[in-house]
Amino acid sequence: MSExxxxxxxxxxxxxxxxxxxxxxxxxxxxxxxxxxxFSFGSAILDFLLVPxxxxxxxxxNTNPVMQxxxxxxxxxxxxxxxxxxxxxxxxxxxxxxxxxxxAPGLYRSxxxxxxPFLIASPALFxxxxxxxxxxxxxxxxxxxxxxxxxxSYFAAxxxxxKAAQPATESGIDIVFNGKVNETxxxxxxxxxxxxxxxxxxxxxxxxGKAGLASSRGLRSVRKYAVVGILVVxxxxxxxxxxxxxxxxxxxxxxxxxxxxxxxxxxxKKDEEARAEGIxxxxxxxxxxxxxxxxxxxxx
Numbered sequence: 001m002s003e004x005x006x007x008x009x010x011x012x013x014x015x016x017x018x019x020x021x022x023x024x025x026x027x028x029x030x031x032x033x034x035x036x037x038x039f040s041f042g043s044a045i046l047d048f049l050l051v052p053x054x055x056x057x058x059x060x061x062n063t064n065p066v067m068q069x070x071x072x073x074x075x076x077x078x079x080x081x082x083x084x085x086x087x088x089x090x091x092x093x094x095x096x097x098x099x100x101x102x103x104a105p106g107l108y109r110s111x112x113x114x115x116x117p118f119l120i121a122s123p124a125l126f127x128x129x130x131x132x133x134x135x136x137x138x139x140x141x142x143x144x145x146x147x148x149x150x151x152x153s154y155f156a157a158x159x160x161x162x163k164a165a166q167p168a169t170e171s172g173i174d175i176v177f178n179g180k181v182n183e184t185x186x187x188x189x190x191x192x193x194x195x196x197x198x199x200x201x202x203x204x205x206x207x208x209g210k211a212g213l214a215s216s217r218g219l220r221s222v223r224k225y226a227v228v229g230i231l232v233v234x235x236x237x238x239x240x241x242x243x244x245x246x247x248x249x250x251x252x253x254x255x256x257x258x259x260x261x262x263x264x265x266x267x268x269k270k271d272e273e274a275r276a277e278g279i280x281x282x283x284x285x286x287x288x289x290x291x292x293x294x295x296x297x298x299x300x
Contacts, residue, residue: 023098030094035087042079045086046181049188052134053179056142067179078182085189092123122203129199132251133191140244141187146177194237198252202259209263216264219256226256 038045050067057065069075096119208214219226234248267285274280 020102023102027091027095027098030091030098031087033087034090035083038086038090039079039083042082045082046079046185049082049134049185050181052139052188053142053146053184056139056146057177059143060146067181067184069181074180074182078185081182081185081189085193089123089127096123118203118207122200125199125203126196129195129197130192132199133195134188137195137238137244137247138188138191140247141191141238144244190237195248198233198237198248199255201252201255202262205256205259206262206266209266214263216260216267219260219263223256227253230256 053067054065069078100115100119205214205219209216230249230252231245233252234245238244238248271280271285
């Protein structure tokens, strides 16, 4: 008997549905527990998420940065939103494990070994993208947006370090920033989620390669279209300044190129397995382009 057999059972459909219900309940329990934990530390998490705008406001000369909320329930629901996002991130290992326990019995052993690294890489890449957004992109976005309130004082504060560069005005109206907690948090969370998802590109393309839905040759052939697509995404998910858009494009395009080599590595593994089973010859590949083969025959 082959070792690469399906470790599944002959359980009827009702038992599979019952197991799915159990896995969902465990995942929901983990999410609610993590959400309560995050809500308990909601104020500290909010302070952490608002660090980029706080530093920007201090750099622009505001020695006492203040954020406000204009409705009695606004701050409470802001903490709820933070708790939901934080709870989902905190509970992801448990949720992923429950998903794995439900799906694993229907997979070949080789498929299990291949799937586990992606289960670990996915949250790691998401956290990397989230950290990249929080520490690099969001501060640049805040400087860009707040700089429009008073460009002279903005450039004076940022480029000369003179926090008292803004002169007193004898006429006109001063434009000041009175930030709302929920609206400012919207920008930060959207950036974090967007960059976290963009960093999933290697996982997605490599899984598609293992499933036969993508090939390294195909990814190389559509590289120019990928560049356009990445530029469009960068324009949508980042503020309208060139710096953050270039940063996102550079990182995501780099991940795209890495994905090509990961898919190529997957193809090499499949070729080695096919040669070991005698499906193809030593000089053949499962991923050869038939057109290229015909051209070589014609030349010969």
